[in-house]
Amino acid sequence: GDSVTQMEGPVTLSEEAFLTINCTYTATGYPSLFWYVQYPGEGLQLLLKATKADDKGSNKGFEATYRKETTSFHLEKGSVQVSDSAVYFCALSLATALIFGKGTTLSVSS
Amino acid sequence: AAGVIQSPRHLIKEKRETATLKCYPIPRHDTVYWYQQGPGQDPQFLISFYEKMQSDKGSIPDRFSAQQFSDYHSELNMSSLELGDSALYFCASSTDSSNTEAFFGQGTRLTVV
Numbered sequence: 001g002d003s004v005t006q007m008e009g010p011v012t013l014s015e016e017a018f019l020t021i022n023c024t025y026t027a028t029g030y031p032s033l034f035w036y037v038q039y040p041g042e043g044l045q046l047l048l049k050a051t052k053a054d055d056k057g058s059n060k061g062f063e064a065t066y067r068k069e070t071t072s073f074h075l076e077k078g079s080v081q082v083s084d085s086a087v088y089f090c091a092l093s094l095a096t097a098l099i100f101g102k103g104t105t106l107s108v109s110s
Numbered sequence: 111a112a113g114v115i116q117s118p119r120h121l122i123k124e125k126r127e128t129a130t131l132k133c134y135p136i137p138r139h140d141t142v143y144w145y146q147q148g149p150g151q152d153p154q155f156l157i158s159f160y161e162k163m164q165s166d167k168g169s170i171p172d173r174f175s176a177q178q179f180s181d182y183h184s185e186l187n188m189s190s191l192e193l194g195d196s197a198l199y200f201c202a203s204s205t206d207s208s209n210t211e212a213f214f215g216q217g218t219r220l221t222v223v
Contacts, residue, residue, distance in 0.1 A: 043216040044214040046212075097168060098155065101152060
């Protein structure tokens with residue numbers, strides 16, 4: 001079935017470090033891909049999305065490129081801040097409900 | 111900007127009791143989704159509605175039911191509650207069933223004791 005696999009956490013970084021969170025997917029069709037962020041005690045917020053191959057989603061310094069050939073949608077940020085500490089979920093949608101990865105906890109220290 | 115409103119934010123119930131969670135989607139959003147997120151887990155899709163009709167069904171237990179009303183708000187009814195039902199329940203809404211961008215509420219934290 002359709003699924004999302006993302007790197008296990010937690011990821012611990014110092015402020016201004018480079019961030020990569022890997023995400024790969026398995027899907028029977030051509031899904032839309034998303035990154036959601038969940039801050040402690042909060043709901044899920046859409047961080048960025050891409051709806052077709054080679055699309056790049058970006059927001060708040062985060063980027064991810066939809067790579068059909070490697071079925072990947074890795075999240076990157078050039079310089080993380082303490083305020084980026086949260087749980088990040090990669091997700092896909094095939095015109096139905098979202099299928100989420102297990103989530104990656106990011107902790108950024110100053 | 112208006113967001114998805116869920117109520118209550120917190121709910122404590124005893125085993126075998128019933129609970130009703132409510133979701134008010136963003137105005138003009140006609141699609142509602144319900145998700146369950148256990149402690150330290152990823153959100154799991156339960157059920158969705160488009161234009162007041164059930165559009166998709168995920169891992170929703172038979173003890174749970176849901177509906178979408180004429181004003182597009184939705185309610186998730188949970189009966190014979192079990193300890194394992196303790197979780198964060200999210201509602202999300204979008205402008206159509208393609209789910210290209212679903213907006214999530216802050217969730218209802220249900221604790222079953």
